[in-house]
Amino acid sequence: xxxxxxxxVAGRHSDILPKCDVEPVExxxxxxxxxxxxxxxxxxxxxxRHYTELNDRVHGVNCGFYPLGSCTxxxxxxxxxxxxxxxxxxxxxPLAPDYATEGCREVLETAKKYLCEVSGMDDMxxxxxxxxxxxxxxxxxxxxxxxxxxxxxxxxxxVPDSAHGTNPATAAMCGFEVVNIDSAPDGCVDLExxxxxxxxDTAGLMLTNPNTVGIxxxxxxxxxxxxxxxxxxxxxxxxxLNAIMGVVRPGDMGxxxxxxxxxxxxATPHGGGGPGxxxxxxxxxxxxxxxxxxxxxxxxxxxxxxxxxxxxxxxxAVTYLLTLGREGIPEASQNAxxxxxxxxxxxQGSFDLAFDxxxxxxxxxxxxxxxxxxxxxxxDVAKSLIDYGMHPPTMYFPLIVHEALMLEPTETESxxxxxxxxxxxxxxxELGKTDPEPMHAAPHHAQIGRPDEVGAARHPVLRxxxxxx
Ligand SMILES: *Cc1c(COP(=O)(O)O)cnc(C)c1O
Numbered sequence: 001x002x003x004x005x006x007x008x009v010a011g012r013h014s015d016i017l018p019k020c021d022v023e024p025v026e027x028x029x030x031x032x033x034x035x036x037x038x039x040x041x042x043x044x045x046x047x048x049r050h051y052t053e054l055n056d057r058v059h060g061v062n063c064g065f066y067p068l069g070s071c072t073x074x075x076x077x078x079x080x081x082x083x084x085x086x087x088x089x090x091x092x093x094p095l096a097p098d099y100a101t102e103g104c105r106e107v108l109e110t111a112k113k114y115l116c117e118v119s120g121m122d123d124m125x126x127x128x129x130x131x132x133x134x135x136x137x138x139x140x141x142x143x144x145x146x147x148x149x150x151x152x153x154x155x156x157x158x159v160p161d162s163a164h165g166t167n168p169a170t171a172a173m174c175g176f177e178v179v180n181i182d183s184a185p186d187g188c189v190d191l192e193x194x195x196x197x198x199x200x201d202t203a204g205l206m207l208t209n210p211n212t213v214g215i216x217x218x219x220x221x222x223x224x225x226x227x228x229x230x231x232x233x234x235x236x237x238x239x240x241l242n243a244i245m246g247v248v249r250p251g252d253m254g255x256x257x258x259x260x261x262x263x264x265x266x267a268t269p270h271g272g273g274g275p276g277x278x279x280x281x282x283x284x285x286x287x288x289x290x291x292x293x294x295x296x297x298x299x300x301x302x303x304x305x306x307x308x309x310x311x312x313x314x315x316x317a318v319t320y321l322l323t324l325g326r327e328g329i330p331e332a333s334q335n336a337x338x339x340x341x342x343x344x345x346x347x348q349g350s351f352d353l354a355f356d357x358x359x360x361x362x363x364x365x366x367x368x369x370x371x372x373x374x375x376x377x378x379x380d381v382a383k384s385l386i387d388y389g390m391h392p393p394t395m396y397f398p399l400i401v402h403e404a405l406m407l408e409p410t411e412t413e414s415x416x417x418x419x420x421x422x423x424x425x426x427x428x429x430e431l432g433k434t435d436p437e438p439m440h441a442a443p444h445h446a447q448i449g450r451p452d453e454v455g456a457a458r459h460p461v462l463r464x465x466x467x468x469x
Contacts, residue, residue, distance in 0.1 A: 001057070001447075004040045004050050005464045014044035038466045057447045059391050060271070065413065065421050067343075069362045069394040069406030070164065070212055072242045072264035073271060074336075079323060080267040080316040089315050094307040104311065111279070111314045114321045115266075118329065119238065119258050120251020121281030125290045126314050127305040131239050134259025134278025135170035135206070137291060137304050141257050141282055142204045142233045143174055144289040144302075154203035154232065160189055162213060162398045167206045167237060176203055183400055187213040187355050189223050198230040208237035209253065210244070210360035212398040212406075214340065224254025233257070233286075241265045242410070243337055243361035246330030257282035266317035277313035335411035336361040339418060343409050346422030350429035351381075354401045362408035366401050376432035376439050378403040383450065384431075386443035388424045 042050070060066070066073040084090065092104055112124045128134040139157065146154045157171035158179045168178040179197050184190040188211065205227045210216045217223065224234045236255035242265045250258045262268055263276035270276055282290060291302045308314070324332060337360050344353065344363040354364035367378045382392035382405060394406040409418060432439055443449055 001053060003464055004042070004047075005038070005466075007046060007050065008040035008042060010041060012041045012043055014042065014047065016044075059386075061269070064389045064391065065409075065417055066391040067393050067407040067409050067421065068271075068391060069214075069364070069408040070239065070397065071271075071394065072239075072261075072361075072408060072410060073391070074242070074410035075412040076267040076269050076316070077320065077323065080319045083319040084312040084315045089312060092311075104308075107311075107315055107318050108308055111318045111321070115260060115279055115317070116281055118241075118245050118249065118321075119236075119260060119281045120249030120253075120255075121258060122284040123287035123290060124279055124281040125292075125304075125309075126277060126279050126311070127291050127303065127307075127309040128259065128278035128280055129305055129310055130274070130276040131237070131259055131261040131264070131278045132166040132170065133304065134261075134280045135166055135235070135237065136173060137278070137280045138235050138257045138259055138282070139170050139174040139176070139204070139206070140302065140304075141280070141286045141289045142235065143176075145233060145286055146203055148289075151231070153201055156197075156199075156201045157203055158194065158197050158205045158227075158232075160207065160211070162187060162211050162400050163206065164208065164212060164237065164239065167208075171206065183211075186357075187211060187215050187400065188217045189219065191219060191222065191226070194223060194226060198226060198232070200231065202227065202230050202232040204233040204235055204256075206235045206237060207255075208240050209250075210240050210362075212240075213355055213364050213401065214240075214243075214359040214362035214406075214408075215355060215357070216243075216360050220253045228254065239264055240361065242408075243333055245333050246326070247333050251283065257286055262313050262317045267320035268313045268316045275310040275313060277310045277317070279309075279314070279317075332411045333361075336409075339409040339411060339413055340407070342415070343407060343418045343422060346418065347425045350426045351405070354404065361410075362406060364398070364401050365405040365407070367403035367405065370429075370432065371403050374432045374436050376436045378405050380436075380439040380442060381405065381425075381428055381432070384428050384439050384442040385424065386446045390421060390424060 061073055061075050088103060092101060108126060111126065116122060116124055125137065128137045155177055156179050157176040158181060159167045159171060160183055161180050162183045171178045181193040181197050182190055209220055227234050233256040234254055236250040236258035238250065238258045238260040241260055245265060257280065259278045259280045261276065262279055263270040268276065291304050340359050340361050340363055344359055351365045351367055352369055354366040367381065371377050378395050382395050385392050396404055397406060398404065
C-alpha cells in the first residue's frame with residue numbers, strides 16, 4: 001500500500017474549508033517558514049479511500065476476537081464515545097474560566113468519587129497519560145513520603161519477576177534500586193524471598209494482583225503487612241483491575257497508592273498508542289504529594305502532565321461507570337473471570353496450561369514441551385491464529401513462563417465466540433503435530449506476514465522523507 005504522500009499529485013486539492021472568522025495575524029519573520037510544508041495534495045474521494053484501505057488492514061475488537069492478555073482489549077460501549085464527542089467536552093479549552101468549565105470539573109469529581117470507591121483510595125489525580133506514567137507518579141509519591149519524613153536510607157523498590165516491564169523501569173526512573181524477587185512455583189509472591197529482600201532500605205513494593213499469570217495472590221494481606229512492617233509502602237499496578245473491580249479493592253488489600261489504566265478497564269479503545277489515562281489514587285496520608293495542575297491552582301506542586309491529563313478518557317470512564325452502576329461493575333468482572341476460566345478449560349487437553357488452577361481474568365499456556373515435540377513455537381501458533389481471523393494473544397510474557405501465550409477473553413465475548421476460539425486452538429494443536437511446516441510461515445492470508453520486528457526496533461523509520469528531486 002502506498003503512503004498518502006506517495007499518492008499526492010501536485011495541484012490536486014479538496015478545499016471545502018469554512019471561511020476564516022478571525023482576524024488574520026502577520027507573524028514576525030522569525031516564526032514564519034520559508035518554504036511550504038510538503039503536505040499531500042489529494043482529492044477528497046482519494047483521501048476517503050486511503051483511510052478506508054488503512055482501516056481494512058487493521059484488526060480491532062470490532063473485527064473479531066482479540067484475547068490479548070495483560071491488556072484488556074475489550075469491547076467499549078458506543079455510548080462512551082458519544083459522550084466523549086459532545087462539543088462541550090471535546091472542544092473545551094484548558095484555560096477556559098471556571099464558570100465555563102463547571103461540567104468538566106463535575107466529570108473529574110465524579111470520576112474521582114467512583115474510582116476511589118472502586119480502588120479503596122481517598123484521593124486521585126488524572127494527570128498521568130498512561131499506566132506507566134501513573135506508576136511513575138505513584139512511585140514519586142512514595143519517594144516524597146520518605147523524603148518528607150527525612151528517611152533517606154530507603155533506596156530500594158521490590159518488584160517480583162512476574163511484573164510487567166514498566167514496573168522495574170519506573171522504579172529505576174524514580175532513582176530507586178530495583179530488587180527483583182523470584183516468584184513461588186505457583187506464580188505468586190514467594191513470602192520467604194520477600195522477607196529476605198525487606199529491610200531498612202526498602203522504600204516499597206510494586207505489585208499487580210491478580211498477577212500477570214492471572215492468579216489472585218492468596219497471601220496479599222500478609223504481603224502488604226510485611227512491607228509496612230519494614231517501613232515500606234505498597235504500590236498497586238491496576239492494569240489487571242478488570243478482574244476484581246467492584247468485588248475487592250486494592251485499598252482493602254493494604255495498598256497505599258494505585259494506578260488504574262482507564263484505557264484498559266474503563267472503556268477507552270487502545271492499542272494504537274493512545275491517548276490513555278493512568279489515574280493515580282492514594283490513601284489520605286499521601287494526598288499532600290499528589291500532583292496538581294500548576295496552571296489551575298498555582299500551588300506549585302509536582303506536575304506530571306499539563307492540566308487534567310487526557311480529559312476525554314476520563315469522560316469515557318465516567319460514562320462507563322454510570323451506565324454499569326453498582327451492580328454492573330462487579331458483574332463485568334465476574335463475567336471476565338468466568339469467560340477466562342471457560343476458555344482455559346475448553347483449550348485444556350491440547351496445549352499445556354502454565355498453571356492448572358482456577359484463574360482470574362487471564363491465563364497462560366506453556367508451549368515449551370509442545371515446541372520440543374513438534375518444533376512449533378508460541379510465535380508460530382500466534383501467527384497461525386491470524387489466518388483464522390483472531391488477534392494473537394500476548395506472546396512470550398510473562399517471562400517466568402517460556403513459550404508463553406497469554407489469553408484474556410474479557411467479559412463481553414459470547415459463549416459461541418469462546419467455543420469457536422477453543423476449537424481453533426485445538427485444531428492448531430493437531431496441525432502442529434501432523435503438518436507443522438506451514439505454521440512456521442504463517443500467516444498465509446494476512447496483508448502483512450512476519451515483519452522484521454528486530455529491524456523495526458533497532459532502525460525505526462518513523463518519518464516519510466521527500467525524495468530528492
Ligand atoms: C499495560 C500494563 C502496564 C502499563 O500500562 P500502559 O498504559 O501501557 O503504560 C503496567 N502493568 C501491567 C500489568 C500492564 O498490563
